[in-house]
Amino acid sequence: MAKYKRIEELLLQKVFKVRMIEIVRKRLRWLIMVSVIVCCGSPFVVGLAFAADSPVNDGFTVAKAFAKAQKEHPGIAVAGVAPSAGVSVSRDLVYRDDVGRALHVDVFAPKGDKPAPAVLLVHGGGWMSGSRSHQEPMATYLANRGFVAVTVEYRLSPEARYPAGMSDLYAAVRWMRAKAANYNIDSSAIAILGCSSGAQMATLLGAIKTSPEYAQGGPYQAQSSKVQAIVNIDGIVSFTTPVALKYENDPAKKPSAAEAWFGGRYQQVPELWEQASPLAYVDKHTPPTLFINSSQPRFHAGRDEYVARLDGAGVYSEVHTLPNTPHPFWLFDPWFESTAFWVNAFLQRVLASSDP
Template sequence: MRLFPCFLGHSRLLFLAALLLKLAQPALGQQQPSPRDTSFTTYSAYTKAKKQDPTISIARPAAPPSVRAQTNIPYCTQGTHALQLDVFYPKPKRRQLRPAVLLIHGGGWRSGDRSQHVPLAQQLAGKGYVAVTAEYRLSTEAPYPAAVQDLKAALRWMRAHARTYGIDTARLAVWGFSAGGQLAALIGTTNGNPLYETGCYPTHSSSVQAIVDVDGILAFIHPESGEGDDRKNTSAATYWFGSPKTVHPELWQQASALTHVSAQTPPILFINSGVDRMHAGRDDLRRQLTQFGIYSEVHQFPEAPHPFPLFNPWFAPTLQYTVEFLDKVLKPR
């Protein structure tokens, strides 16, 4: 008789434990936040690069006093993820519209952060541009083509809010580094492509009038490309596409800017390090641009490591090349 109350108490404890465990579990089908990959940061890249060149330093120039900023602005919600962007802009002048630039961070499509290009955005704003740094879904959360769709939505957001920031909607550029450079080139060569035109602000255009690709690959399946070599470790691109290039090569071709070059492709600036595989397909793409009569230019730092735009002494010339190119192709003569 004494055993029954003890058994009953034990049963209650088991029931309560099971109930608490069930309540702690997510509802069926509920999307949980993806763990953030922090393998690529400005500091980690600096620590690695400094071993080869002890003279480098992280570029942190003072923001021009005339520059204003609005940060952490939600621009589009995908599932439960409210994607955010930051806007850096000159003090507005009445009736003056300015060209704008969307800046895209790198990190192998699975790491990195939009804050890495805040210094560049501030300096571009000081030169008369509206500069936007935007996050996008990484491969830990969603595979290709989610990142492209997100960033095109950011461009549509820029046009939808053009009056607030004094943006000239006919003069938008996209700038990207590494994986961001690949995305910038793909975005600019697929103006109006319905595959990527999904998401927020559907009544606005995501087209751009200029591209700046900083060490971003132009062709995944190419003799110069190192992406997709999974012999030692799964490559960043394989993670992004969700399968090796031998399984779905059509996706790897589709995501290559070289595949989409046409007479409608905007002018492109290439700024490159000495790591040749980071601009695979560039020369082939430039030859196509020349055939269409489209302007392009290349600047290269043969001694520079891949993350060079984050560091001195390369930050200042990268900014200079960017501004000179954008002034040439976007600003009225």
């Protein structure tokens, strides 16, 4: 633990200082409220305290991922990107507040004379942990190149099981269109990008042709939740392939990350495991899709068949696999630069000719 704490301190100083100050302030407010609970024993105050923030799960943090990856790749460094002149950052904007608490986005917006294409960025963490701050380097990189980049907070499995987090992503896309004039967003050119579990969620939202029932909750229902491009960074697109079931339905894990998200193993709720598999929806209406993968086949589950179906439907796709890479490669240099380059090139290509 002391080792992780020291690594965390170094990383925060380098990349996440401003963001972590905000988080620390929130935690201090939470601790103050807990102190009031202890002193006063008020059930009303208890309710306020635990509604302030989502349940905390630090299973996946940049510090822990760095410590693990550095053992095999000692030359890596945490990726960090500074915003260019003219890029504004608007933090902690509420996009949804009808689920018992407020959910937030951060917007990285470049100055421009005309509306710009936009990207919603979805963090990973096994559907149970992680933070939208993990996507800040990519969001900043894209904003520096003319995209409006939006990092999103969504409900994780310790707070609410599937499909709650998916419902949040649909609401976030609608919010982007509702606020297009505020942030100079071209509402006809919105992409969704996800990493790891966030990539599975992003691909699912993009692949489903019509909004599912769980997307009907939340504000701005008059706005479309359709996206014009998908970027999948090392996320599975099928929960029911043999390789996916080997890991996501592993009886040695109690529960596995997928089991915790779905509220049951594949044998218990197969309909949910199938419903959440983007591969089931791929056809000619699926948006152009970019895959960027690590060297670990576990996170390619369903990818090749997904691409084959896109090819058969005449839909553009790209696949890039980085050799000798850990799963969370997108967080670290030297791999971040290649990843960001491919993302930017793909989005520049497909969003320039997207349909509303």
